[in-house]
Amino acid sequence: MNSSAAIPRVLLADDQEDVLQALRLLLKGEGFSITTAQSPVEVLAAVKERDFDVALIDLNYSRDTTSGVEGLDLLAQLRKSDPSLPVLVMTAWGSVDGAVEALQRGARDYITKPWDNERLLLTLRTQIELSQALRQRARLEQENERLRAGASDAPILIGNSAAMRPVLEVIERVGPSDASVLVTGEHGTGKEVVARALHAASLRRERPLVTVNAGGLSDGVFESELFGHVKGAFTDAKTARVGSFELAHEGTLFLDELANMPLAQQAKVLRVLQTGELHRLGSSRTVMVDVRLITATNADLAKEVTEGRFREDLLYRVNTVEIALPPLRDRREDIEALAAHFLNGVIRRYRREVAGFRSAAITALRNHPWPGNVRELQHVIERAVLMSRGEWIEAEDLGLREVGPEGSAENELPLEELERRAIKRALQRTKGNVSLAADHLGLSRSALYRRLERHALATDGSDAERNE
Ligand SMILES: Nc1ncnc2c1ncn2[C@@H]1O[C@H](COP(=O)(O)OP(=O)(O)OP(=O)(O)O)[C@@H](O)[C@H]1O
Ligand SMILES: [Mg+2]
Structure with a gap:
């Protein structure tokens, strides 16, 4: 397959015709292939029809709502479907x-x-380049996978911060047991990585780890997906199907997005967990299954229970051990190691010659609030590698923007304090070499001296006496 000639396919969604018109004009001129949609329904129909390299969607659809809820729902559905x-x-x-x-x-x-044309094009192109590269990469990976079928490689879980150490300890301690583990944490904190690490640390590691996204399956599909069916069980059942529970026999079943499972389905899963027995749809034969259960959610299940959306007995069955993954903003010490890890991966993938990060880039990474957690960091690094023109990744290559006071994490600091800390760190790292520190910070020597005075810092980064 040759992707070099691929015309980028963009899906645009907005309920306002004039917005669509303006975007269509702008992007047509750039050689993109455009599909437009005016409602979430149209968007979902379009993605069913064909593959896109990128979707640009508005957050508000009906004219008089500004809550953005429709757009966020649409986002969730798009994420689920592809x-x-x-x-x-x-x-x-x-x-x-x-x-x-x-x-x-x-x-x-x-x-x-209103958008800035240049910035919009840049953002789109970056995402398109990434998504085309990733698709190609996925194809290669599938091929490799087929070649070394059977090899089980333990996932890499980076974390040495005070916040992550207990997590690693629990994985080591309960990994080898058959205890049910519930992994909680915000989006992108690494719940799936932890699930894989648990499986890899278990005695079941030579057996399969089967992942099921527990949300979003209609009742019928859900049962056949989890429990399987026999030929002829329902109109479309032309062949028999083995369900995830059976596939995971003697291995691990990972139920992801657990809180999204409808109550009726929760009851069915609970029954199988309690008895270790199931029936394929359309069959009366009892099948015994032995699975170790790992679940994940970004919801507060205790709250879901109080509000009647989640069965309390199922919660007790799944949370024998709970691993709460801290958000990335609470483990900033890990950012540098994670960034280096992702950088390595991208360098290998895109065959780019990148030496590493400038210290100003590291500082920017450390100070960002990371609402999208580790996944966001991974995306930022991938994008930075594609954006960088030199040997080193500069702070600008990261494209991190201020998110503004409403969007910032509680522990985000005022700019002034961030600057002070960055200067302190640079001086400490360069052991008081002002020229070198200025270089790392992207400042001239005299500009750095001026800031030292303003922040009352000595050249070794310590707090100076103010001598007025
Ligand atoms: N500690 C870590 N070390 C290395 N890579 C990590 C780590 N945590 C997360 N990642 C990587 O970050 C990305 C997001 O992680 P993952 O998919 O496990 O998050 P998640 O919590 O399941 O997110 P979601 O709630 O959105 O499903 C993945 O590519 C994963 O490999
Ligand atoms: Mg996940």
């Missing part, structure tokens, strides 16, 4: 909350309206 499709959202200028929420829910980036 997690590899990069989704960019458009928000009205000033409504940063919606953008932050969208990033947390897996949007790759956001554009504020």
Whole structure:
């Protein structure tokens, strides 16, 4: 397959015809192939029809709602139907909350309206380049997978921060047991990585780890997916199917997005967990299954129980051990190691010659609030590698923008304090070499001296006496 001649396919969604018109004009001129949609329904129909390299969707649809809820629902559905499709959202200028929420829910980036043509094109092109490269990569990977079928490689889980150490300890301690583990944490914190690490640390590691997304399956599909069916069990059942529970026999079943499972389905799963027995749809034969259960959610299950959306008995069955993954903003010490890990991966993937990060880039990474957690960091690094022109990744290559006070994490600091800390760190790292520190910070020597005075810092980074 040759992707070099691929025309980028863009899906545009907005309920306002004039917005669509303007975007269509802009993007047609750039040689993109455009499909437009005016409602969430049309968007979902379009993605069923064909593959896109990127989707740019508005967050508000009916004219009199500004809550953005429709757009966020649409985002969730797009993420579910094709997690590899990069989704960019458009928000009205000033409504940063919606953008932050969208990033947390897996949007790759956001554009504020009215948009800046140059920036919009740059953002789109970056995502298209990434998604085309990733698709090609996925194909190669599938091929490799077939070649070394059977080899089980333990996932890499990076974390040495105070916040992550207990997590690693629990994995080591309960991994080898058959205890049910519930992994909780915000989007992108690494719940799936932890599930794989648990399986790899278990005595079942030579047996399969079967993943099922527990949300979004209709009742009929759900049963046949989990429990299987016999030929002729229902009209479309032309052949028999083995369900996930059976596939995971003697291995691990990973039920992801657990809180999204409807109550009726929860009851069915609970029964199998309690008895270790199931019936394929349309069959009266009892099948015994032995699975170790790992579940994940980003919801607060205790709250779901109180509000009647989640069965209490199922909660007790799944949370023998709970691993709560801290958000990335609470483990900033890990950022550098994670960034290096992702950088390595991208370098290998794209065969780029990149030496590493400039210290200003590291500082920017450390100070970003990371609403999208580790996944966002991974995307930022991939994008930075594609954006970088030199040997080193510069702070600008990261494209990290201020998210504004409404969107910032509680522990985000005022700019002034961030600057002070960055300078302190640079001086400490260069052991008081002002020229070198200035270089790392992208400042001239005299500009750095001026800032030392303003922040009352000595040249070794310690707090100086103010001598007025
Ligand atoms: N500690 C880590 N070390 C290395 N890679 C990590 C780590 N945590 C997360 N990742 C990577 O970050 C990305 C997101 O992680 P993952 O899919 O496990 O998150 P998640 O919590 O399941 O997110 P979601 O709630 O959106 O499903 C993955 O590519 C994963 O490999
Ligand atoms: Mg996940």
